[in-house]
């Protein structure tokens with residue numbers, strides 16, 4: 001079979017270069033440009049890395065045009081319907097669905113690591129009472145490198161695996177503790193008789209004065225949302241984790257950086273922004289006004305929860321969450337006018353030429369907040385909820401990178417500043 005290549009001709013020098021085409025198992029073919037600078041002296045310019053692959057990965061496949069998302073080959077719809085979050089975590093980390101014994105063993109390991117050092121609670125106590133929980137989450141996860149110094153050798157597969165399990169296990173504990181700090185409640189320790197989402201709900205909402213019963217509808221809904229958020233290939237926060245990891249930094253530092261990246265409203269912070277936006281719109285009669293604002297190029301307002309770098313079709317996760325919204329509200333016996341508002345907004349936007357031409361569809365964040373709200377989770381905790389699910393993706397991608405040969409991540413730039421000029425002493429400056 002002939003190797004596919006692209007031949008590039010430099011019109012100024014007449015030199016040509018054959019660029020190999022690298023094909024993955026699925027997805028668009030990719031041009032390997034690593035010889036471009038050494039041979040022809042050019043860099044490539046790709047702001048926002050819209051057409052640049054930074055790594056090879058076996059973990060997650062997205063076809064943005066078709067609206068397809070698969071973890072390790074399994075369609076997200078099947079995993080959402082039939083799997084559980086910890087089983088998906090195992091799949092993402094180790095590549096295959098676990099056997100019954102492997103599943104039990106993995107669940108036991110995660111459960112074993114749910115507690116945090118008591119000094120972590122002291123550390124959280126040092127934050128201002130209304131600190132955003134994402135600030136607490138990134139700070140506390142970074143601090144864990146100081147708690148687990150004996151197991152930080154990134155070249156040791158056992159240390160890597162232990163750090164991965166610790167972060168998956170402790171993220172809900174820390175997120176819930178951040179909420180309790182805001183509420184002024186005493187810390188709630190994990191209960192290992194509960195499963196992953198049940199345990200989180202217990203740590204969030206139980207108070208010493210009363211018995212707390214986990215609502216199974218709430219636990220099931222959370223498990224689904226964690227599955228849907230678990231990984232999304234090289235998104236901004238995961239790329240951040242990989243970039244920091246490429247320096248050899250410890251995994252807690254990498255994930256703390258990922259949490260910070262997730263916080264932005266263009267990324268995971270959008271779920272909080274969606275609910276704030278829906279509250280601000282307030283009534284179906286004002287939807288048109290906000291759609292108009294979103295289209296106005298002189299107005300920085302964007303329709304939060306709409307659009308995606310990769311999906312130019314319906315985000316498959318949004319489809320699943322929209323249905324879950326209706327189911328969860330019905331199961332909890334609740335109604336929420338914000339759901340009606342969101343559906344009206346979606347309908348108007350999907351028919352509008354501006355959104356149609358730009359292929360802007362609802363994304364994963366558009367409906368998730370309505371479920372979180374129905375479960376009693378406050379708006380400021382929405383992005384930490386995303387972080388709990390995505391921790392699995394971050395550590396899976398970090399493990400994959402750490403186990404394979406890689407170079408430090410180091411993009412180039414187009415310099416547009418001054419040419420060389422002489423230093424001007426202070427007394428001679430105008």
Ligand code: CMC
Pocket residue numbers: 048235265266267268269270294295301302303304305306307308309310358360363364365
């Ligand atoms: N409302 C109004 N216009 C939009 C929106 C929006 N939500 N999203 C994109 N556009 C317009 C944008 O102005 C641009 O128009 P033009 O071609 O006239 O300049 C065009 O659509 C393409 O947008 P872009 O900014 O070049 O697209 P991008 O791939 O760089 O950005 C995005 C993707 C998700 C950051 C963006 O769609 C956005 O800001 N959406 C709102 C925030 C959001 O919901 N984020 C969650 C993303 S999904 C979960 C996650 O990743 O965490």
